[in-house]
Amino acid sequence: MFRIMIVEDDPKIADLLLSAITKYGYDVVKVEDFHQVLQEFERVRPELVLLDVNLPSYDGYYWCRQIRNVSTCPVLFISARDGEMDQIMALENGGDDYITKPFHSGIVLAKIHSHLRRAYGEYAAKREELMLEKEGLILYPERLELQYGQAVVTLTRKESDLIESLMERYPRVASREALLEKLWDPQAFVDENTLNVNIARVRKKFQELGIEDAVLTVRGSGYRLNISWAEG
DSSP: OOEEEEEOSOHHHHHHHHHHHHTTTOEEEEOOOTTOHHHHHHHHOOSEEEEESSOSSSOHHHHHHHHHTTOOOOEEEEESOOOHHHHHHHHHTTOSEEEESSOOHHHHHHHHHHHHHHHHSTTSOOOOOOOEEETTEEEETTTTEEEETTEEEEOOHHHHHHHHHHHHHTTSOEEHHHHHHHHSOTTSOOOHHHHHHHHHHHHHHHHHTTOOSOEEEETTTEEEEOOGGGOO
């Protein structure tokens, strides 16, 4: 069952979309906190997003850019703005389609089906799943999983990105600056302690796999992957 995420701050329109889409067998999640859209996206992991342009705090263009940092899933804008520039902005910020309000639910459903078929169905490009491997440790960035032997742990997007960076840089050091740039929007202020917290979470995930000392701190520089599980 495909999961659809609705990001629409008009309750009537959101409920209308939810009702219409659910009838066709899709699993639908409606965002309630419009300050945590990316966090909700990473929690829900939808196959497609319906995204309004006019939202509280940040607009839909901003949230589409954030989603594009972590996913290539179809993003369909739904907006009362019907100008040519609005549609251009939506596409240039990572959107796949643009539906103007008022809309007919049949059109929305047809577009949803079309984009899902193109992204995941018979029209989808066939390719192998992305994976990174180091001495039996396997990272699956697309499914957000880390595996060693028969043990598997689920990761958050930031944990996956951190481990991916460490694996790609091995045996070199991944600088704090490079990690901060990869994980967070360059325009946002991020306390360096936030990186420390995320590194601690990554170390805990390694420990859940029975691996100790996998991430070493290089004082004054950054962090380095340590293949401790292959020693001896």
